[in-house]
Amino acid sequence: MKRVGVGLGKHIIAELFECDSDILDNVNVIKESLLEAATTSNSTVINYSFHRFKPYGVSGYVLIAESHISIHTWPEYGYAAVDVFTCGDKTNPWKGLEVLKNRLKAKRITVMEITRGVNVEKEYNGYWKPRRRILREVLT
C-alpha cells in the first residue's frame, strides 16, 4: 500500500461566498490582498497579473516560487474562486487563505485541500538527470 497524502504541494481550493461585492470589483484591493496572502503564507513572489472585466469582475494571478495564488471574482454574486497552491515545508497556504477571507469579508467559505504530486518522488527518483550533469560525468 502506497502512502497517501505525501506529495510535492498543497493546493487549497476555496469558494468564498457572501463577500463584499465592492471589494470583489476593486482590482487594486484584490491585487493588494493576493500579494499580502503571498507574503503571509511565506511565499516568494515571482510575477503577477490582474485584470478588471467589463462590466464587473476581477481575475488575478500571483506566480510564486512555491507555485501560485489565483482569484476570479463575481461581484454580482458576492462570490470569489480562490486557489492557494504552495510547495515545500516553509510555506503555509492556509495563512494566505485566511488573509483573503478577511480582506474580502467572506461570510461563508468552503475549502478543499488537494495534495499534488503524490508519491512522485518515490516512484520517479532518478528518472531524469539534467543533461549538463550527464555531460559532466561523460567528460570527467
Added chain:
Amino acid sequence: MKRVGVGLGKHIIAELFECDSDILDNVNVIKESLLEAATTSNSTVINYSFHRFKPYGVSGYVLIAESHISIHTWPEYGYAAVDVFTCGDKTNPWKGLEVLKNRLKAKRITVMEITRGVNVEKEYNGYWKPRRRILREVLT
C-alpha cells in the same frame, strides 16, 4: 434539494506523470504549449508569465478571460501539475488538457473536474448592483 454541478466554471485539476523531462524543463516549449491549450480550449488570452527555476523546473500561467491555465513542472520526477479553469459555455477545458497531455508526452494522467461557484447565481442574483447603475437610477 439544490441542484448539484450547476456552477460558474469548470476547474480541471490534472496530474501528468511520466512526461518527457526535457520538455518539462524547457520554458519556451511549456509556454507555447499552454498558449496552444488556451487557443484550443477556445479561451481568450489576457496575459501570461513563465519562469524557469534553477537547477530545473518551470512554472507558468496564462490568465484568460475565462479564468486561467497553470502549470508547475518537476522534470526530475517527470511530473507536471496542470490546472485548466474555464468559465462559460464557449470554452472546453478538456481540449486544452488534451493539448498539454500530448505536448508534454504524459504516459499517465489523473484528472479531477471541480465545478466552481455552484448555485451562486440562484442564491445571489440581485445581491449586488454596480454603483454606477444605482447612481444612474437615482439621477434619472
